Amino acid sequence: MAGMLGTVYNAVLRSNTTMLFTVFGAAFGMQLYVAIELDIRMYMVLIRVSRAYDTGSEKIWNSVNKGRQWKDIKHRFMEQPEDDE
Numbered sequence: 001m002a003g004m005l006g007t008v009y010n011a012v013l014r015s016n017t018t019m020l021f022t023v024f025g026a027a028f029g030m031q032l033y034v035a036i037e038l039d040i041r042m043y044m045v046l047i048r049v050s051r052a053y054d055t056g057s058e059k060i061w062n063s064v065n066k067g068r069q070w071k072d073i074k075h076r077f078m079e080q081p082e083d084d085e
Helices: 002-013 016-064 070-077
Strands: none
Touching: 002 016
16 A cells, blocks of 8 residues: 555656646546536436427417418318218
8 A cells, every 4th residue: 555655656746747737637627527417417408498498389389370270271171082972
C-alpha cells in the first residue's frame, strides 16, 4: 500500500504542474460526464412535453374544427358500392 501511494505521489503530486493538470483534467471530465447525463435526461423530458403538447393541441384542433375536416365529411364524397341484386 505504501509503495502504491509513493508511486502516486511521485507521478502526480510531486510536481505542481502535473498536479494542476490532473485536478483540472479530472474536473473537466466530471463536468463533461454530468453535462452528458443532464443532456440525456433533459432530452427525455422534452420528448414527453412535446408529446403532451402535440396530443393536447390535436384534441383542441379537432374539437374546434369538428365537421369541417376530411375525416368527418369524406363519407359524402366517397362512392358507395352498389349491390346488383
